[in-house]
Amino acid sequence: MNQKIKILMIDDHPMIIEGYQNTLLFTKKEHQILEIDIANNCDEAIAFMDKSVEKVTPYNVLFVDISLPPSKDGLMTSGEDLASYARKVLPNAKIIILTMFNESFRIHNIIKTINPEGFLIKSDLTSSELASAFQGVLHNPPFYSGTVNSFIRKAISSDIVIDEKNRKILHLLSQGVKTKNLVSHLDISLSAIEKRKKQLREIFEVQDGQDETLLEAARTKGFV
Structure with a gap:
C-alpha cells in the first residue's frame, strides 16, 4: 500500500535544498510517494504551513534550517522560531533540524525548546545520513547525528548540573x-x-x- 508523505523543506540556500530533495527522492522506499514543498525564508515557510492547515493537508515532515533571514514583521528570526510555530499549528508533524551550529548551548537549547524528532549538524551530513535520518524519523524517532549524540552522552555522563x-x-x-x-x-x-x-x-x-x-x-x- 502506497504511503503519501507531505514534506516542507526550509533553507535559504537553493542548492542545499536541491541536494536534500534529490537524496530523498533517490533513496525513498518503493511504496513511499513524496510531495515536497520548498520555502527559502520564514515568510514562505509560515505561508506553506498555514495553507496546509487551512486545506487540512498537514505536513508529515519538516526539514528546518536554523539560520534563516527573519520574517518581514520581525516576529520570526530563525528556524528555531519556525519550529516552535510548527509545533503549535502542526502538532503531528515530525521536525528535522539542520544546522551548522555545533556549540553545546545551542544543541541543548534546541533539544529543550523544540525536542525535534531529527537533529542533524550539517558538518556531519552525508547523503546516506540524510536518507537514514528521514526513514528513522518516520519509523523510529529520534534520529540524531554524531555531534548531537556526542553532546548528549557528555551531558548524561556529567554529574554537573547548571541552569x-x-x-x-x-x-x-x-x-x-x-x-x-x-x-x-x-x-x-x-x-x-x-x-x-x-x-x-x-x-x-x-x-x-x-x-x-x-x-x-x-x-x-x-x-x-
Whole structure:
C-alpha cells in the first residue's frame, strides 16, 4: 500500500535544498510517494504551513534550517522560531533540524525548546545520513547525528548540573562577549552575573579568575 508523505523543506540556500530533495527522492522506499514543498525564508515557510492547515493537508515532515533571514514583521528570526510555530499549528508533524551550529548551548537549547524528532549538524551530513535520518524519523524517532549524540552522552555522563542562565553565560563568554556586556544579553544585573560566574568557577573547580580557564573546563565537560 502506497504511503503519501507531505514534506516542507526550509533553507535559504537553493542548492542545499536541491541536494536534500534529490537524496530523498533517490533513496525513498518503493511504496513511499513524496510531495515536497520548498520555502527559502520564514515568510514562505509560515505561508506553506498555514495553507496546509487551512486545506487540512498537514505536513508529515519538516526539514528546518536554523539560520534563516527573519520574517518581514520581525516576529520570526530563525528556524528555531519556525519550529516552535510548527509545533503549535502542526502538532503531528515530525521536525528535522539542520544546522551548522555545533556549540553545546545551542544543541541543548534546541533539544529543550523544540525536542525535534531529527537533529542533524550539517558538518556531519552525508547523503546516506540524510536518507537514514528521514526513514528513522518516520519509523523510529529520534534520529540524531554524531555531534548531537556526542553532546548528549557528555551531558548524561556529567554529574554537573547548571541552569539555563549559567549555560547562556558560558555560551556568551565563549563567543567573546565581555562580562560587562553580558547585562545587555541577560535580564540580570552585573553583580548577579559576577555571582553566577563565581558559582560556575566553583562548579568546575577553577582556581583562577580567568574566563578562558573556566571555558576550557566547561568545554571538557561538554557545556560549551
